[in-house]
Amino acid sequence: MIFKHLLVGPLDVNCFILGCEKTKESIVIDPGGNVQDIIDFLTTNHLKLKYILCTHSHFDHIGGNKQLKDFTGAKIAIHKDEADSITNISSTAALFGMKIDNSPEADILLNDGDKLYVGEEITLTTIHTPGHSSGSSSFLLENSKIIFVGDTLFAGSIGRTDLPGGDFSTLINSVKKNIFTLPDETTVLPGHGPDTSVGEEKRHNPFF
Numbered sequence: 338m339i340f341k342h343l344l345v346g347p348l349d350v351n352c353f354i355l356g357c358e359k360t361k362e363s364i365v366i367d368p369g370g371n372v373q374d375i376i377d378f379l380t381t382n383h384l385k386l387k388y389i390l391c392t393h394s395h396f397d398h399i400g401g402n403k404q405l406k407d408f409t410g411a412k413i414a415i416h417k418d419e420a421d422s423i424t425n426i427s428s429t430a431a432l433f434g435m436k437i438d439n440s441p442e443a444d445i446l447l448n449d450g451d452k453l454y455v456g457e458e459i460t461l462t463t464i465h466t467p468g469h470s471s472g473s474s475s476f477l478l479e480n481s482k483i484i485f486v487g488d489t490l491f492a493g494s495i496g497r498t499d500l501p502g503g504d505f506s507t508l509i510n511s512v513k514k515n516i517f518t519l520p521d522e523t524t525v526l527p528g529h530g531p532d533t534s535v536g537e538e539k540r541h542n543p544f545f
């Protein structure tokens with residue numbers, strides 16, 4: 338599998354590109370910006386982009402959706418509870434003093450348990466982990482012990498819960514029920530900052 342990590346956008350979001358070596362199909366998770374860098378990587382590796390997958394609809398994670406979809410024609414996928422907010426980010430971004438394109442509407446509205454298949458090597462399973470926002474979701478990469486968690490959980494911290502749709506106890510429950518039940522050695526890839534593991538966070542995260 339081809340795996341690339343990029344830091345993108347004004348708030349340094351972790352963006353991930355996964356590609357199937359055999360079929361060259363690929364998926365991008367959270368293209369918050371720096372779209373030219375993403376396109377350059379896809380082009381250099383002869384990758385066809387099938388999906389733009391968003392952990393949630395905050396502008397720092399989806400700010401590149403429009404430009405990337407315009408260029409590649411890839412389908413945008415996000416949890417169904419973010420369907421409305423995904424097309425309404427420029428006003429929030431303006432509050433932060435930033436000018437960001439609204440995302441096009443989602444092509445695929447995900448439910449908990451839905452799977453996305455990319456080529457022959459990549460299957461991502463949707464795990465609804467609300468709390469940072471109502472439709473925040475994590476994505477488990479099957480056969481690999483890797484989970485992408487967006488802004489739900491960080492190394493030593495958790496996502497903020499004071500934005501619309503956020504709720505502290507919902508977030509804590511999401512992590513306990515859906516992430517901390519995975520094997521300790523599972524690698525956790527957050528939306529910001531360094532990677533960590535389930536075992537590390539269970540032992541040392543002060544919020545739990």
Ligand SMILES: [Zn+2]
Pocket residue numbers: 393395469488496
């Ligand atoms: Zn966020």
Ligand SMILES: [Zn+2]
Pocket residue numbers: 348350395397398488528529
């Ligand atoms: Zn974020």
